[in-house]
Amino acid sequence: MKIYVLVKEVPDTYGDRKLDLETGLADRAAGDVVLDEITERALEVALTFADKNEGTEVVALSMSPESSTASVRRSLAIGAGSAVHVVDEQLRGADLGLTAATLAAAIRRGEPDLVITGNLSTDGSGGVIPAMLAEHLGFAQATALSAVEISADGVSGTRAADAGAQQVSASFPAVISITEALPDARFPNFKGIMAAKKKPLEVLSLADLGVSADPAEAPHTIMTTVSEKPPRAAGVKITDEGDAAAQLVEFLAQNRLV
């Protein structure tokens, strides 16, 4: 079985994240970057299955700038067998539509049985890519899974959806997205890091994938304005001397909140 896992490099949320106020693009130089934790968890789902099922091929797929090779290699160090890195200057500032079309083309090329993604990235937090991929690929889709069972011919699990949990199942080929309820990824050990250097890492361009970034071909979403929000003015801060609750109720009453 072949499993593709989408992995993504994101600005580290423990640091300051910045948008370039001229272009609206993420300022990748502003802070540290990391492999998004939710995508590491997605990788763990695939590796847990691969541990028990010989012959499972786990491919990490990332669409990101050339500078994120180290993050793609990290997915190899954690345990993916190979990686595909889509790099193209024309993808700078790609909207969701172009991102989904590009990833779908890369997946189609690999012909996997199953695609696993995180449910929401920590930077864009769009949460729509899995559904977009399913539509592009003609795959069944099962999103927001908090438990996953992979069998020889399909995938099932618990979908932690808006109205409550439900069991869902899909035959292959399928796209699933997983939530944070699933286990954290294993840590790359020394052996994994050394092995990662020898694992195949294929770099593809839009031309390799036959995808057009031509803005006339399909509508794109563009950012028309970007501004930094003034930081929230710190309000009243008091130290409790026995009457803090009373003062708070007074504050809430003045603001018609009680």
Place this chain on the structure above:
Amino acid sequence: MAGANGGYPENSILVVADLGPDGEILTSTAGLIGAAAAIGSPVALLVGGLPAAAKAASAMGAEVVLTAPGDAGSLTVPSVDALQAAYERVRPDAVLLSNSIAGRDIAGRFAVRAKLALSVDAIGVSRDEEGVVAHHSVYGGAYLTQSAPTFGAPVITVRIGAIDARADAATEVIEELAVTASGAVAATAGEIAAVEKTSSRPELRGAAKVVSGGRGLGSKEQFALVEQLADALGAAVGASRAAVDAGYIPYAHQVGQTGVSVSPQLYIALGISGAIQHRAGMQTAKTIVAINKDGEAPIFDVADFGIVGDVFTIVPQLIEAIEARKK
């Protein structure tokens, strides 16, 4: 019907109504219709709703309500097929959906199928001379951005609870929509196990008031304090990731970057230090109150009213004072 768009208003905005598992309309639909009414004429699509839900959509301001049969056993695809039919019939200036799990799934598939530009997690919409514009609050509220399609109608998911505007009730115009199944492969969906309701507390997503607890509560038993204050205020219960990881409360209550994003009128953080991941999910709240014994906690940087003190002393007094005001 006459006209290039089948007789629907020129400036129609198609809204996909939020329905509960029983087919009843969810209150979040009113925010979507309110947003649509501010930029055009709201047309609501209900997939698998009860007759009462269609009437409710009119009362919420939908000038036309389109109804389509759903298929609860098939995930997402039936709704996308219905949306495609509705889109072709109405030819709207924009399509609005909730930025819920279901809304995002429908929006994502539909945008690909209809080859339309997609904007997600809007906190508002407006119109300029070129069309509909979506407003966003990104990186945990640190930046405000606007997005628009290069051409065509945008598909926009709207953050639940972010829109205060409500439309006036409209005359009931309810039409059945004929839907041709696309045949796209769908996952099979089982019964939805209703989220256990231990009280009449509102849902976290979209709640007007939220009381959240963090690791400062110390134990699962003591976390009950958060629930007691929430009940006194008629608020939903939230939690930091630390409290969820410590097992005080299930993941569904997690507020933050990787949990639920909330934009309530009032957010009260109890024993929450305010890691950036948590602030990302709540700092668009209108009023923020924080109580924490650590005066250096970052939550105080965003609080309109901060109290440095012991939650176990202050909160019971607070509940008492709130109850006293009700009498």
